Amino acid sequence: MMRESKSVLLENIVKEYISQENKSVFTAVNNISLKIEAGDFVTLLGPSGCGKTTTLRMIAGFEEVTSGNIYLGNDNVNEVTPDKRDTTMVFQSYALFPHYTIYDNIAYGLKIKKMNKDEIKKKTEKILDLVGLNGMENRYPNQLSGGQQQRVALARALVMEPGVLLFDEPLSNLDAKLRVVMRNEIRRIQKTLGLTSVYVTHDQAEAMSLSDKIIIMNKGNIEQIGTPTEIYQQPASEFVADFIGVANFVDGVIDHIGKDFLDVTMLGQSIKLPLKGNKPRCEGDKIRLVIRPEAITIGHEGDYDGLVESSMFMGSVQDYTVRVDNEILKIEDSNPISKTVFNIGEKVKVSLKEESIHIL
Ligand SMILES: Nc1ncnc2c1ncn2[C@@H]1O[C@H](COP(=O)(O)OP(=O)(O)O)[C@@H](O)[C@H]1O
Ligand SMILES: [Mg+2]
Structure with a gap:
């Protein structure tokens, strides 16, 4: 039914804007x-002003x-x-x-293309069905809700059977619940x-x-390209780790490099970490480690002494910040209702x- 989906290739793309007032270049x-394979769903993600919309518009x-x-x-298609x-x-x-x-x-778009009436009717009805607007x-x-209007906007794009479909923050005007429904629909x-x-979105x-x-x-550059899992588990930079999910950053030193592990000193103790990735490492290197909040457990027993600095019930998790060896760690303890909850000022372990600690 559809025309063929197309791949997208961007080669050394630069976009400069020249200011009207003082002719300065931005x-x-x-x-x-970057290369986007035909049929793939790829997201440009980053903070406001990083160049997402500009890239999409190009x-x-x-x-x-x-x-x-x-x-x-x-x-x-430079000249198209x-x-x-x-x-x-x-x-x-x-x-x-x-x-x-x-x-x-x-x-509308099909009429502009001068498609015959029967064909237009067939295609439009099919798309109405697909987006649930029968x-x-x-x-x-x-006479439609915001979510329904967004479905119409989506249908209007789909009916054209484009080789590539582009979205610029299409769900930003919807409330949080409807955004989840619509993203599943998309x-x-x-x-x-x-x-x-x-x-394009700024919503991780x-x-x-x-x-x-x-x-x-x-800031106009690509920091990392990867699957959601790769980006979360092996962030290429502190920027990426911080932008996707919640991250703790801790300094460490490599004491010893083994065959498939590293001995690292961090938070005042030695720890063995699996050797991942192919960044060259040397003994004595100072490193930065990313520890996700769910990779930390809190309790009466454990390896490190901690002091609770904040404790907040969030429903499915208890959010803590805990001081360990003069670093502040964010911890998400799941299912808090069935566990001891610690309060501000309490000593904990x-x-x-180890497998959830990533070396930048
Ligand atoms: N037409 C324009 N003229 C001058 N500067 C622009 C223009 N469009 C965008 N910019 C600037 O380029 C940068 C990237 O913008 P944009 O691609 O819209 O970012 P994003 O979509 O990631 O929020 C921003 O600093 C923005 O102010
Ligand atoms: Mg934008």
Whole structure:
């Protein structure tokens, strides 16, 4: 049914904006390269202003590249106008036509293409079905909820059967619960159709749950490309570790390098850590370690002495900060209702799961 999904290749893409006032140059995207395979769902994730929207708009053709090459499938599209690029974009503001019915909003692009009426009807009804808007086709946008309007926006993009579907923070205007529903819907539909999707968000949970691959951006650069698991478990930098999930950072020293483990001193004690990754290491190296909160256990027994500095009941977890050897560790203790809960000022013992400690 669908036209073929396309791969996306960015080669050394630079985008500079020149200020109108003083002609100074601002580099919004700083020489990035990446390949997105056909059918993959890839997210550009990073803080506000890091260059996500600019990158997406260059793929769509709304912005010209300052230098570099963009390929959709095998074709260099640098000189191709947006309407000829085989991409469609879903925006944060739904951008629906208020005086058109839902049906006409969705069918609009096909009419512009001068497709025949029967074909338009067939395609539009199929998409209405896919996004769960059956029975709403004669309503107007202001007669729909925010979530339903976003479904119309999605349907309008899908009906064009693009080679690449682009999303710019499409769920930002929805409340937290609806965002979760809609992101599951987007994933389901994307998988059903096998659509190449490039999705921009600053929301790490959204990126983790949707993506085959996540591209972490920072100040116009790519910090890391990886699956959600890789990015969480093997962050390439302190920036990535801090941006995805909660992270403790602790200083350490490598005392000894074994065949498949390292002896490391951290938090005032020696610990054996599995040797992972292929960064060159030397004995005596000062290192930075990432310890995820769920990798730390707290109790009456354990390997390290700690002092509780804060303790907060969050429902499914008890959030602690605990001072250990003059470092502050964030700890999430799951299922607190069935356990002893420690209060501020209490002395505790903590232990670490070695396999969940990552060396940067
Ligand atoms: N048209 C423009 N002119 C000048 N600067 C721009 C323009 N568009 C974006 N920028 C700047 O480029 C940087 C990246 O913007 P953007 O890609 O929108 O970031 P993000 O989507 O990651 O929040 C920001 O510092 C922004 O202010
Ligand atoms: Mg943006």
